[in-house]
Every structure is written in C-alpha cells, then in structure tokens.
Amino acid sequence: MHNGFAPHLRQRSKAEQAQNFWGTTWRLLRYLKPWHWLLFLSIIFAIAAVIFSVSAPKILGQATTTIYAGVKRGRAMGASVSQWPIDFHKVGHYAVQVLILYGCSAIFSLLQQLLTTQLAQRVVYTLRRDLKRKMRRLPVSFYDTHDHGDIMSRMVNDMDNVAATLQQGLIQIVTSAFTFIGVLVLMLTISLRLTLVALITIPIGMVIVGVISPKAQRLFGKQQATLGTINNQVEETYTGQQVVKLFGDEKREQERFEKGNKQYFNAAWKAQFFSILVFPAMNFVRNLGFLMVAVVGSFLVAQGQLAIGAVQAILQYQEQFSRPITQLANLANVFQQTIASSERIFAILDEPEMKSDTVKKAQPAQTSGPVITFKDVKFSYRPDQPLIDHFNLDVAPRQTIAIVGPTGAGKSTLINLLERFYDVNAGKILLHGVNTQDMTRADLRRHFAIVPQETWLFHGTIMDNISFGHPGASAEDVYQAAGLARADHFIRTLPDGYQTVLGEGSTEISTGQQQLLTIARAFAANPEILILDEATSSVDTRTESLIQAAMDNLRANRTTFIVAHRLSTVQNADQIIVLNHGHIVETGNHESLLAKGGFYARLYNSQFRHALR
Amino acid sequence: MFKIIHRYMDFLPATMAVLFLFGQTVCDLYLPTITANLVNKGILQHDFPYIIAIGCRMLIVAGLGLIAATVNVFLASRQSMKIGAMLRSKLYSKVLNFAGQEMNHFGTSTLITRTTNDVVQVQTVMFQVLRQMLRSPMILVTACVLAYIKAPRLTVIYLITLPILTVLCLLVLHYATPLFHSIQGKTDHINQIFREGLTGVRVIRAFNHEDHEQERFDQVNRDYTQTGVKAYSLVACLFPAMTLVLSLTDVGIIMYGGHMIAFKTLNVGDLIAFITYTTQILTSFMRLSRMFVSLPRASASAKRINEVLETPHSVRYEPTTTDASQQTTSSNPETGQSSVPAIEFRHVSFRYPGAERLALDDVSFKVPRDSTIAVIGGTGAGKSTLIDLLAHLYEPASGQVLVQGRPVNSIPANQLHHYLTVAQQKTVLFSGTVRTNLLKANPHATTDEIWHALDIAQASDFVKNAGGLDAAVQQGGHNFSGGQRQRLAIARTLVANADIYVFDDTFSALDFQTDANLRMALATDPQMKGKVICIVAQRVATVLNADQIIVLDNGKLVGCGTHEELARTNQTYQQIMASQLKQGGGQHA
Numbered sequence A: 001m002h003n004g005f006a007p008h009l010r011q012r013s014k015a016e017q018a019q020n021f022w023g024t025t026w027r028l029l030r031y032l033k034p035w036h037w038l039l040f041l042s043i044i045f046a047i048a049a050v051i052f053s054v055s056a057p058k059i060l061g062q063a064t065t066t067i068y069a070g071v072k073r074g075r076a077m078g079a080s081v082s083q084w085p086i087d088f089h090k091v092g093h094y095a096v097q098v099l100i101l102y103g104c105s106a107i108f109s110l111l112q113q114l115l116t117t118q119l120a121q122r123v124v125y126t127l128r129r130d131l132k133r134k135m136r137r138l139p140v141s142f143y144d145t146h147d148h149g150d151i152m153s154r155m156v157n158d159m160d161n162v163a164a165t166l167q168q169g170l171i172q173i174v175t176s177a178f179t180f181i182g183v184l185v186l187m188l189t190i191s192l193r194l195t196l197v198a199l200i201t202i203p204i205g206m207v208i209v210g211v212i213s214p215k216a217q218r219l220f221g222k223q224q225a226t227l228g229t230i231n232n233q234v235e236e237t238y239t240g241q242q243v244v245k246l247f248g249d250e251k252r253e254q255e256r257f258e259k260g261n262k263q264y265f266n267a268a269w270k271a272q273f274f275s276i277l278v279f280p281a282m283n284f285v286r287n288l289g290f291l292m293v294a295v296v297g298s299f300l301v302a303q304g305q306l307a308i309g310a311v312q313a314i315l316q317y318q319e320q321f322s323r324p325i326t327q328l329a330n331l332a333n334v335f336q337q338t339i340a341s342s343e344r345i346f347a348i349l350d351e352p353e354m355k356s357d358t359v360k361k362a363q364p365a366q367t368s369g370p371v372i373t374f375k376d377v378k379f380s381y382r383p384d385q386p387l388i389d390h391f392n393l394d395v396a397p398r399q400t401i402a403i404v405g406p407t408g409a410g411k412s413t414l415i416n417l418l419e420r421f422y423d424v425n426a427g428k429i430l431l432h433g434v435n436t437q438d439m440t441r442a443d444l445r446r447h448f449a450i451v452p453q454e455t456w457l458f459h460g461t462i463m464d465n466i467s468f469g470h471p472g473a474s475a476e477d478v479y480q481a482a483g484l485a486r487a488d489h490f491i492r493t494l495p496d497g498y499q500t501v502l503g504e505g506s507t508e509i510s511t512g513q514q515q516l517l518t519i520a521r522a523f524a525a526n527p528e529i530l531i532l533d534e535a536t537s538s539v540d541t542r543t544e545s546l547i548q549a550a551m552d553n554l555r556a557n558r559t560t561f562i563v564a565h566r567l568s569t570v571q572n573a574d575q576i577i578v579l580n581h582g583h584i585v586e587t588g589n590h591e592s593l594l595a596k597g598g599f600y601a602r603l604y605n606s607q608f609r610h611a612l613r
Numbered sequence B: 001m002f003k004i005i006h007r008y009m010d011f012l013p014a015t016m017a018v019l020f021l022f023g024q025t026v027c028d029l030y031l032p033t034i035t036a037n038l039v040n041k042g043i044l045q046h047d048f049p050y051i052i053a054i055g056c057r058m059l060i061v062a063g064l065g066l067i068a069a070t071v072n073v074f075l076a077s078r079q080s081m082k083i084g085a086m087l088r089s090k091l092y093s094k095v096l097n098f099a100g101q102e103m104n105h106f107g108t109s110t111l112i113t114r115t116t117n118d119v120v121q122v123q124t125v126m127f128q129v130l131r132q133m134l135r136s137p138m139i140l141v142t143a144c145v146l147a148y149i150k151a152p153r154l155t156v157i158y159l160i161t162l163p164i165l166t167v168l169c170l171l172v173l174h175y176a177t178p179l180f181h182s183i184q185g186k187t188d189h190i191n192q193i194f195r196e197g198l199t200g201v202r203v204i205r206a207f208n209h210e211d212h213e214q215e216r217f218d219q220v221n222r223d224y225t226q227t228g229v230k231a232y233s234l235v236a237c238l239f240p241a242m243t244l245v246l247s248l249t250d251v252g253i254i255m256y257g258g259h260m261i262a263f264k265t266l267n268v269g270d271l272i273a274f275i276t277y278t279t280q281i282l283t284s285f286m287r288l289s290r291m292f293v294s295l296p297r298a299s300a301s302a303k304r305i306n307e308v309l310e311t312p313h314s315v316r317y318e319p320t321t322t323d324a325s326q327q328t329t330s331s332n333p334e335t336g337q338s339s340v341p342a343i344e345f346r347h348v349s350f351r352y353p354g355a356e357r358l359a360l361d362d363v364s365f366k367v368p369r370d371s372t373i374a375v376i377g378g379t380g381a382g383k384s385t386l387i388d389l390l391a392h393l394y395e396p397a398s399g400q401v402l403v404q405g406r407p408v409n410s411i412p413a414n415q416l417h418h419y420l421t422v423a424q425q426k427t428v429l430f431s432g433t434v435r436t437n438l439l440k441a442n443p444h445a446t447t448d449e450i451w452h453a454l455d456i457a458q459a460s461d462f463v464k465n466a467g468g469l470d471a472a473v474q475q476g477g478h479n480f481s482g483g484q485r486q487r488l489a490i491a492r493t494l495v496a497n498a499d500i501y502v503f504d505d506t507f508s509a510l511d512f513q514t515d516a517n518l519r520m521a522l523a524t525d526p527q528m529k530g531k532v533i534c535i536v537a538q539r540v541a542t543v544l545n546a547d548q549i550i551v552l553d554n555g556k557l558v559g560c561g562t563h564e565e566l567a568r569t570n571q572t573y574q575q576i577m578a579s580q581l582k583q584g585g586g587q588h589a
C-alpha cells in the first residue's frame, strides 16, 4: 500500500466534527477583526433594538391596565353608567410611547442588519480571496496529490455554510441573549411571583434541548459525511462521464449512488426531524408556562394583588422569553457545522507553502556561457523511489536540445525542475550562471514558454487563449503565432473564428487542434527559451513537419528544448540527450548516435520493427 | 419550483403534513381564545373552579398542538428529503446518460453544482414550505377568523394593516428575486475560475499569469459580494418595516378597542386576545419574509435543475423488431454469420451543433470480423468523431452505423459495451488505486486478468514499481507520467470484454519501442483472437499492417484499403507517408 505518501487533507468522513472547536472559532472570529468597529456597532445596535422592543409590551400592558381600571371604576359606580370612565388621555400617552419605542427599535434593527450584511459579506469575501491567494503559494505537488472535487467542495459548500452563519447566526446570538436578559429584567420589574412561575419552564426546556440537540447534531454529522461521499462520486463520474458510459458502468455507478443517496436520506430526514422538533417541543413548554402564568396570574388578579395589564404583559413576555432558548439551541447546531466547515477551509490555508521567494532578487546577466546548467541535480517525487541522481547538463545558447527516452524516464520531470514546479532535492540548476533558486519564480519563468504534455485551455475565446502568455499581444501577433503553429487555417473555418469561445475542456475542437492552440500560445509569448513537452503528439505528421519548418526558421535566436517520442521531430536537434531511468544514457546528434548503435539507435529502429500484425 | 413540487411531491404525505400543520395552527391559535375566557370569566368574575377547568383545557389543547406539530415535522422532513433524494438520483442518471452534445452544452462543473448544491437548496426550501410557508398563511387566516369572532369591529384595523404588509412583502420579493438569481449565476462563475486555477496550475504559473488570475477572481468575488450586500440589505429592510407596522396596529387596537370597551361593546379579555392574535399574525408575516431570502435562491436552483432534467437526449434508442433474434447471434461472433460485417457505416454524415461544415460527410465502409482496421487522417479530419458515432455518443445526422449487423441506436446504451469498448484520446483516470481504475471496465475481472491486461499494455513494470495493483492513483493520475497514464487507460480497455476494441490515438505518448511492443502483444495475444481491433493513429508505421486502412480528410473518406493499395493510389495517404519518410529514416521503409 502506498497511500501513505499522499498528504491527504483530512478526510470528508471525519470532517463533520470539528477537531479543535475553540481554536477554529477564535480563528474565524479573527477574520472579523478588520471590521471590529462594524461588529461593535452592530452589537450595540442589536442591543438597542432589543431594549426598545422589549420594553414596548410593558407599556402596552400599562395601557390595558388603564383601560381595565376605567372598567373597574365604572363597575364600582354601578351599572347605570352608559360609558366606562376610561382615562383616554393616559392611554393615548402610552400609545405614543409604544410608537416611539417600536420606531426606535425598527431603526436600530435596520441599522444593525445593514451593518451585519456588510460584515458577513466582507468576511466571506476575504476568506475566499485568501483561499485563492493561498492556492497561489501552494506547490504544484499539492495540486497533483489532492482531489479537485474535495477542494472545490470546500470552496463552494463550506464557504456557503460560513457565509450563511455569519449573515444570520452571529447577531442572532447577541439578540437572543439580550432578549432573554432584557425580558427577564422587565418581567421582574412587573411581578416577581409571576416571573418565578414563568422561570419554572426553563429547566424543562433545558432538559428537552439537552436530549434532542446532541441527537440532532450526531445525525447532522452523519448527513454531512454521506453528502460528502455522494458529492465526491458526482464529481468523479461527471468528470469521467464518457469513460463510465463507454464501459457500460452507468448501472453500477447508479446503484452505488442510490446506496449513498439512501444513506443520506436516512440521516438527513432524521437530522432535520430532530433539529426542528426542538421548536414545537419548546413551544409546548412555552404553552405550559403560558398556562401557569395565566392560572396563577388569574388568582393574583382576583385577589387584587396584581394588575390585569401585568398579566397580559407577562403573557406576552412569556412568548419572547422561551424563543431565545430555542434559538440558542438551534444556533449551537449551526455553529458546530460552521466551525467544522471553517476547519476544512483552514486546513487548506494551513498547508505548507512553497519556499517564499520575495527576498531573492538575483537577475541573470547575459553572459556568453551556457544558458542552462544542471549541476549534480538530485530529485525524486517519493523518498523511497530515487528518480534523478547526479544529473549534469550544459546547454549552449541558441541550441535545440532534444530529450528522448522511454516513457517514465523522467523527461517531464526535468521540465518540472526547470520551471521550478518542483524544487531539486540536491544540486542546482543555473540560468545564465545564476542559481534558479535565487531568482523569484516569476523572473525565472519569464525566460520560458512551455507547451506542456497535457493540453490545458481556459474557458474563453481562442484569441484570449493564444495571447495568454503575452497579455499585451495585438491581434496581429496572435494571427502570426497561430499561423506559425498551423492553427490559423482551422480557426478561420470556425463560424466565429478567433472569437470562438472554448468551453470547459474545449471539446469544441479536436484534440490535435487543442494542441495547436497551446503551441500558438507558446509562440505568441516569444520567449528566450522554448520548451516543448510532447507538443505535437496528437498532431498529424504533415502539420507537424510544417510547424517544424516554421520553428527551424526561428531557431537562430532562441534556445529550444524538445521532448518527443516521434524521433522525426528531434532529428534536426543540435544535441540529443537520451534519458533512461532518470540518467543520461548517451548524448550526441542524430547521426553520431545512430552510428554509435546504442540505446538511441535501438529506440529509433524499433519504429520499423513489427508494425501491426 | 412549482414544476418540481408538482412532479416529485408525494401528495398523500404532503397533504397529511399540511393537515397536521393545520391542526397545530388551530391549537396554537385557540390558546389565546381560552386565555380570553380565562380573563373575562375567571378573573373578572372570580370563578376559581372555572379557572382550573379552563387550565386543563389549555393543557389538552397545547398537548394536541405538540402532537400535530411532531407529526407534521416528521412528514415534512421525510417528504422534503425524499424530494431531494429523488431529484438527485434523477439528475445523476440523466447526466450519466447524456451524450457528448449535452455534456458539451452544459459543461461538467455546472452539472456538478446543480446535482449537489442546487438540490440541497431546493430540499431545504421544500421543508420550509411544508413546515412554514403554509403555516404562515394558515395562521393568518385562522387568526383573522378567530379575531373576527372575538371582535368583528376591531378587525377593521386589519383591513388597513394587512394590505400594507402584503405590498411590502411583494415589493421586496420583486426587487430581491432578480438579485438572488444573479447571485446563483455568479456562484457558478466564481467556481469556474477557481476550478480553472486547479486544472491549469502549470500553465498559469509557467506563463506568470497568477496576478491576472487573482485579479480575475477578485473581480468576480467583488461583484458577487456587492450583489450579495444589495440583496441582503433589501431583505434587511423588511423586518424593521414590519416591526413598525406591528406597533401601529397595536396602538390602533388599544385606542380603538379602548373606546369600544368604554362603550361596553368589547370585553377587556377580548382585547388581550386580540392583541395576541395580532402578534401572531405579524410574526407569521415575518417568518414568511425570512423565507423570502431562501425562496428566490431556491427557485433559481429549481430552474437550473429543470433545465437539466428537461434536456432531450440527442442520442436515441430505437429498438427494432428483430432485436431479440439478432442479439443472440451477434453478441457471439463465432456463431454469427461471418458475412455480417463487424462494423458498418452507411452514408453517415454528422455535423456538430453550431458548426458550419460537416464533421463527417457521407462516410461508408465495412469492417469484416476478425480483422484489424486503422483510421488515419490529419488533425481535425474527423477521426474521433467517427469513433464517437461508433460508440453512439452522438447521433448521426443521416445514414446508419451498424455494429455486428445491428444499428447502434437499436442497442440499449447499457448493452453497447458488450459489443465494443473504446480507449479515448484524452486519458481520464479516477483517483483511487490502479485496481479500482481497471475494474471500472469490468467489475468481475480477476487479479490475473488485470495483470494480463497490464502485461499487454506494457504497464506491469511500472505498476509493480509503484507498488502493485493497490498503488495509489492521485488526482487525474498525476503521479504517473503521460505515457504511463495512457498505458493504464489502454489496460483498462483491455480488461473489458467486448468484440471490438477501439484505440483512439492512445499510442501518441508512447515511445516507439513501447508502442511496437504493445502492438506486438496485441497482435499475438490469444485473448485478442477473433476480435476486431480499430486503431486511430498518426504514424504510418503503426497502421502499416492493418487489414484495412481508412483515410479521412476533412470529414470525407478519401481512401480505404491496405497499405500497399493506398501507397500506390491514394494521394492523401501518399502525402502522409511522405511527411514521415522525409525525415523518418526513408532508408528503412
């Protein structure tokens, strides 16, 4: 088993439970720091809104009491009065107070919500930006070893979770907590006894939340884990959809999917059920409290120990009083999930980065010596499998160097090292006599243009794709590069020509045509050193020889590295390096190597042996 | 959204859910009525037994409410998650059966988002609909009715308040919906750029394009953030505005109700109940308004899901009447009539949607059983298109493609792989292990069969080096070299059990030695005896010994025959040969 060497991010299956809850929470909160004044203000506003809205029912209750007082007074006067003597001046006074209170509360809660929206969106903006920036500092090996599906899921789903919580959850804690405190205080000012009666419901509520909530949380964990599994499968089989189809694998994949989907369904509905059940359960507790307050209140009013308005107010508060508990219970769930999500995002942010190259500013001087020197280079992808060892090579300027060798010999690896996608383990690579490790990667790469073995074009027009390596390129430059790469003709036959938009995977053009575009892209960059890694492997030989002729014309002023299996491509090279198992087996030009009758000659002649049966 | 509800909702449980919801609502609303009685009769008339009795009644009503709510939550969560599961599995099977055209039309990443993210959005809202959405109007109506019973004249105040609230909600909905739609589109855009950063990391870095990428990302990110701020700010206005309306209503009730009491047309208890109803009506409005945040997003998601589900399949399956009889004979070439060609193209033409010219133009040829054919032709000549038509990934515009005498469109998609198997030009490996990758082609393959396939594909050496069949295959197979990936894909094709094996330029990354060894092994392997091998290639050396070579040029079949025939008579073939012999050691050929 060799899974050990792949530095996997924490697996999805374990991901639902935050590993370091408080550490991650603290870290997420630190993202709020740049906007601490925003946060501070919105908390203040939230509290203000709570205070105003919380005190309104009390005043409203006083209005009722006033009305009731009038009725009682009227009753005392006897049934003869046609109209109860209600003090409407006082009632009106209370009404205005209520209006003002609610008005202030509305204004403050509006301000608070606007601020929170700003805050939440900005924090998530920063988080997203940081993630993208981080991706920039991660070595290519990270990209090679981690599932893109998993990274995307962190970027999309986990980011969504964090955003939603910041938008709605954060301030709700403040509001809920303050509503609870505020209501409690006000209830106490109205009637100590009734408040105590109402408080009896709290332990009951706590017990209910304590029983249901952990269950819901566990189920939520299971739900997220199974969702992760299904999402991974979707990512994988959609990317390789044609392969799945061609092997008639749809049914099995569908069965596997159904299984996961079913597991998800089972966990999800239960999670949903239990997490929502808290609300009606708490509602019942609230009604219980309601009942007790009503009954006890009635006795007290009947005995004249309490005003009727007080009962009304407490009844109204009773409602507001239990809601925060429910909300807090619910928020605990949401926060668990959010922190787990943040942790998955932070896991990427914590990946070891490439060695920073901000401090190094060495610039190669144009000297007369070799352009590129490999000195005692040692490298391997895995410590247990040495690949390149004691590799030495000098490349004179304006030469064409061909690297040939069987597949897996290490040709692309040399290019990885040259471009510093991977760094050497020992030894050094010099560009114009300067160690490439002492240059910034950007400075180094400015000297190169590459056609990688694996074609990659982005979602955009053909024009933009070709000018990718030379952003200032004029349309003329692009046409010229396309012409040299023999792509011009086919591009012009497309309905939209150079403005044709290539989609994901650029399936609109044939594989060979894609490769022609990558060649044109490298040509358009007009580099000092051109690197072609199997650049024409999917291009037909007629087109290939035309491209080669075009390159031969330009050879005079640039150094070119060519990796190719079609030896026809490398025959004209100044120097052919034959590579096997990461070692140089022999060097020379085509004629001398053929004459030598060694590895190269064997390789060359094998193309004519046993063709198809 | 409604389409989805209509199509995928189970109506019995859904109706039950709504009924129980109604029960809960009635209970919730009945409580204030009882409280009113408590105040009016119990407190004002000092009737203690009545207070106790009514207390018991309240308890029962609250209990019933709890039961109804529990049943409702149960049904609603099951129902909404079921809809989610159903949508997901419908989408999954739909996409798996998509032909090339539909895949190209949508693009992989948006299909992934639609199957995962969008479905979750819809199922979440579906739950809210079953639990909340209907509850709020119900509370509204019931509360209004109960309030009317309590104090008909006081309800006049609602005639002013409710329209204001409705207009408020509609206004916000009107302005927020397009914003949320656009947010969903922008999410796609952000994801696409981020994904490109993953897949294109080497090119982006090699061309020093990282600053530009970051900028592109930041721009979309900013754009997304701004739209988000706008949308949520709009929604944020709703809540305070409602609070204001609530306070106005309360004040109105107190003033107007107070006067009514003064004139003895209203009881104080009724006033209290009335205020409670008002609070409930307004809370339900607020809950409704909170859903306006998720509703527009979910309906955007629903629309995106429907788009996928309603896409017609461009590739059709048309069973023929002779289906059954032909299947028995044709799936086994040994027993079938040898006169039936293994592959036949009859005047096949094909045009990609949106393309001006035909990708294949009136192509006809036959391939007899037990033979090797090769397809050669320039870049963009239509070779892969031909293979894709053979594998029925596309439907020809005209003409017919037959495999073992059967039109491909009469072979069910899940049967076609018994007839032929294809190694595609672009290698796709899945993360996992070498074994899991190879088993994709044939889940029943034994370890020996797998090794045998690896042997033919010249892959066993490096697989052994990497640690055997359980060696890890990382993202896209990037821990293997280009040629090694290609050989793994070839081995995967060989593990499959079919009559026709197609290799679409899959030797391009192999060195000549390996290429030659591979072809040698293919030709001599007993397992390959009696099978049709179809090779797409660029090198004349590769196709030299094929029984039949098909030469394509610009979508037209310009030659068909053996190497000798074509070398004598076919101009295009001669040109191809010339381009290789010129440099490629003419002395040998």
Ligand SMILES: Nc1ncnc2c1ncn2[C@@H]1O[C@H](COP(=O)(O)OP(=O)(O)OP(=O)(O)O)[C@@H](O)[C@H]1O
Binding pocket: A144, A381, A382, A387, A405, A406, A407, A408, A409, A410, A411, A412, A413, A414, A453, B462, B478, B479, B480, B481, B482, B483, B484, B509
């Ligand atoms: N990211 C990686 N992690 C681990 N091993 C790797 C990685 N990339 C390549 N290898 C291994 O290193 C060796 C050399 O690979 P490289 O890509 O340099 O070969 P190559 O000469 O370019 O071959 P090809 O002609 O097939 O492209 C191979 O055995 C391969 O399996």
Ligand SMILES: Nc1ncnc2c1ncn2[C@@H]1O[C@H](COP(=O)(O)OP(=O)(O)OP(=O)(O)O)[C@@H](O)[C@H]1O
Binding pocket: A507, A508, A509, A510, A511, A512, A513, A538, A539, A540, B104, B352, B353, B355, B359, B377, B378, B379, B380, B381, B382, B383, B384, B385, B386, B425
């Ligand atoms: N999805 C598509 N939409 C529009 N046009 C397409 C699409 N796929 C291919 N084409 C066009 O159809 C023609 C034939 O493409 P095809 O992929 O069959 O070429 P090919 O012979 O396989 O070439 P190559 O050797 O480069 O792989 C090309 O001109 C190409 O631009």
Ligand SMILES: [Mg+2]
Binding pocket: A411, A412, A413, A453, A533, B481, B482, B483
């Ligand atoms: Mg390589």
Ligand SMILES: [Mg+2]
Binding pocket: A510, A511, A512, B383, B384, B385, B425, B505
């Ligand atoms: Mg092709």
